[in-house]
Amino acid sequence: MQRDIIVRGRLAGPRRIDLDDAVDELSGEVEVVLRPIKAKEAEPAKRDLFEVIRSLPPGTRTKEDIDAQIAEERASWGDP
Secondary structure (H helix, E strand, O other), X not given: OOOOOOOOEEEEEOOEEEXXXXXXXXXXXXOOOOOOXXXXXXXXXXXXXXXXXXXXXXXXXXXXXXXXXXXHHHHHOOOO
């Protein structure tokens, strides 16, 4: 069964396409269908995880509050 492979890329000239990913599944002649990507459909910029964490508001719970909740949860498990 024939399976289409969709790979993003960009036109690098009137007869050249630079693909974002390698295509190892095919060889020989292929048919190319071009469809422009709207700006809102483009992949979002990747943010660093620590940047995301820094952007969050500070927590409101104290260490003691969190420790008490953990102790309460563990106590509810009963003895093994």
